[in-house]
Amino acid sequence: MTALLSVRDLHVSFGRDAEAHPVVKGVSFELERGRTLALVGESGSGKSVTALSILQLLPYPHAHHPAGSIRLAGQELLGAGDPVLRTIRGNRVAMVFQEPMTSLNPLQPIGTQIGEVLALHRGLRGAKARERVLELLRLVGLPQAELRLGALPHSLSGGQRQRVMIAMALANEPDILIADEPTTALDVTVQAQILALLKDLQDRFAMALLLITHDLGIVRRMADTVCVMRAGEVIEQGDTATVFAAPRHPYTRELLAAQPTGRPNPPLPGAATILTARDLKVGFPIRRGLFRRRIGWIQAVDGIDLTLKEGQTLGVVGESGSGKTTLGLALLRLVRSEGSVVFSGHALHDLSAKALRPLRRRMQMVFQDPYGSLSPRRSIEQIVGEGLDVHGLGGNSRERRDLIAQSLTEVGLDPETQDRYPNEFSGGQRQRIAIARALILKPGLLILDEPTSALDLSVQAQIVTLLRDLQKRHGLAYVFISHDLRVVRALADSVLVMKDGKAVEAGPAERLFAAPETAYTRALMAAAFDLAPPPTE
Template sequence: MEKLLDVQKLSIIFEQGDSSNEVATDIHFEVSKGETLGIVGESGSGKSVTARSIMRLLPPNAQNNENSKIVFMGKDLTQLSEKEMRKIRGKDIGMIFQDPMTSLNPTMRIGDQITESIQFHQKLRKKAAKEEALNIMELVGIKDIEFRYKQYPHEFSGGMRQRMMIAIALACNPALLIADEPTTALDVTIQAQILDLLKDIQKKFGTSIILITHDFGVVANMCDRVIVMKDGEIVESGTTKNIFDHPKHTYTKKLLEAVPNLQNEQKAFSNVNRSKKPLLSIRNLQKHFDLGKGSVLKAVDGVSFDIYEKETLGLVGESGSGKSTTGRTILRLHEATSGEVLYEGFNLNNLTASEMKDMRKHMQIIFQDPYASLDPRMKVVDIIGEALDVHKLAENKQDRFNKVIDLLELVGLDPSFAMRYPHEFSGGQRQRIGIARALAVNPKFIVCDEPLSSLDASIQSQIVELLEDLQKKLGLTYMFIAHDLSMVKRISDRVAVMYNGNIVELAKSEELFANPLHPYTKKLLSAIPVPDPTYEATRKKQKSDEETLSFDLSASVFQEVSPEHWVALPKV
């Protein structure tokens, strides 16, 4: 196959004052036309830095070793001027970034962000550029494209924002597409659609892809070859089949072992007593958003369920199904349109703002994005200590500091971290800080809103273990919102499945995974890209799953009437 990209002896050094830190060492790899190369490794292994060096998007204090070469279509990119690189970025090399919220311009409408690249590289007039942008939006699965074209990034869900990032990267049909964790924040069915989209684009246009991921299911589905990175070095490389079936390096074996196995995952313990009254009762909860011009978005449309003390209720569904809106409406971060939220018998929707503020000592949230939810201008001691201040839970500054230190140790962080800022931490460490902040007021109930979505597999497992340990120690009750069904199965006592603002199925965790009743639940389970022990078995499973994804989702809704019995309700 004809070579498109040739990376030779790439070493990347970050200069910091008088010191320097080598984050990538002697990296070699090639990408042929039409090929997909996977780069895998844990957070901090050097995957993203390597990818950004190809685009020349590293910060000013980053330097390449003098022997480094990045040869793309016959040109050494390390020797090009910034003006020359701007002509290549977007046109010949596109990049899908991991965090769409920090990559999209919050002050520009989505449509303008797509047409900007089209007009710059293809020299089209605005009307023609808009038509091209609308076609791309439709290609990546955006509905109501004319309406969405005029919206801003904050008006999209996490999954929808990632679709927009993909649309921008594909705008000029680049020869090389660098996808940096493109499906990390997406639910399994959307992830399957995005991967199918990338494969279709590759088939139609012969696009080469560098896919950075921590998900070996995605690797098996997408990649021809794989390189495994650890501590800035390539420790193993080979065909995907060889890496799966005959891993040589101990680190590669560790990564494969860390991949969740849906068949084996099961909650280790449960202290739930359902003979008592529920801690939280949701009755016919609705949250509708007025979109203007007579349009109403029924994000949550008549949801009812109970959560018992010390229970973990998993809430799963696609982006836009209403999961996060349900969690935020329960906590009155959104005001409910109608319905009741009963916490220990008190209807939260009837409380005044002052009364609700006091109630927040009992109910907290861990947000999806650990970086965006932490104030970058505040040190950790103040991020966690702020909750103590608001609720007057510290007697003085020293008591406040001591409580913060205790919380950091409780979530497995070093006390010295108290005086650092959020940008100095990895994703997993930031999420632990978010958990410590939620625990600061000693709550009984916590909404965990996609707390694993931006983390690699081994870190996900650590966070779940931490949440389980905290539940044992503190008697916590969780509503665990996620799209990773294997992790949901591991941590949850019961699981509720949401679709279009409704709960379509709710059952004990082991029952739902063993015998899903609703076609949509079956679709979610079939879309999980979890590798089996061998590469061939994984490919066979995924081929079977593609057929399963054609289920008719207009089937009846199922609602729990008891832990063991079900009844079919009318169509939604």
């Protein structure tokens, strides 16, 4: 069969002449219609740069291709002009980007953004466009699709934003879909739905899929062929079953073996309770029309109770949109809520913003997106040291730099990188920077919102080990929000399972993983460990 997409000896460099830095070195592969090819490898291996080269979308001003060829159905794309690329991008070849929050316009409703794609490529407007937008949103499983048309991206969960991105990419039924970590922000049950959807679309439209992922369970389930990349090169490729059953390269064997392992730290003797919540509720109004009248109400968190001791980890799991992140924000009083939250003996709802500020240094948050949560215009010194400035800590500039260096060293980063910027670091390194920013204030509580979701498996394992070490060293309490039950199993003492804002099950992690009581929890476990069985001890 003739290849739909043919990549031959592709080279990509950043910078020119003596300063040129090669990041992709001689990559070659073919993708046939209706087939799935997976690019796998650690962060910084060149997977996304290779994919972006296909549509000439490299965001670097000095990126260039010293050599190579990219042909779509025989048509050369490298060096093609804008008129040619406009007929290809979003039409014959579409892409789902890794970071939905930075890919969606924060000022436009999601219905408008998907409608723009339909208007540009299909000429659909008005009622027909609205009907198609709703069809796409329902296809990707966005709940309450009709009510969400006017929603801005920030009002959706990470998983819901990714579903919107997939809907936009599928709008024109492309020949090739490039999916860059398409299920990174999705819980395991929705992962299964999205993967089934992509398979169905392939069968219906004979669509080819170029899948970039760090989740080898997804590769095993989805891909016909696989290319393993390291340091910009393809070190092994072949049909998926063969590569997984008998990997030839040591690095491939290392990737297949990498996953979070181990058990949570033992409880601290005589540990005091650091956080309690009783009947915690958070609601968001649904508004429509010119005057933004309220027409409904979404109960994002509905009557949650929890207790957390020093040195303990509470894992919060559930589907996208179940209220996990909103719960974390409510515990820190970063969103308006009802109920009671007590931190270290202080009833947070009784405190003014001014009275609450001294407590904030002791309760910190590490956000889901290691790309969007770090300002690209600030150096690592400025990012990590921001909390010192806010709370008037750190003394003179020399003492401040020493504190920042200590925090970076503690999370496994070179303290000499203080003067560099976030774009110079991989995803795993950026997440370490985010953890260093939280730790520099010596908190007692960390809310960790999907801190490993955007990371490949080997880096996930490193971050899990790092978090366990930091917890043991400092007696930290964690609220660990995640859809990845393998990571939760390796970190959490107790687990809270959420659905539609409510707690459907809670208890010790060991008991819950061994014998879940509710059908919903059993479905989560089945979806997670069907994709990647839990490690044996």
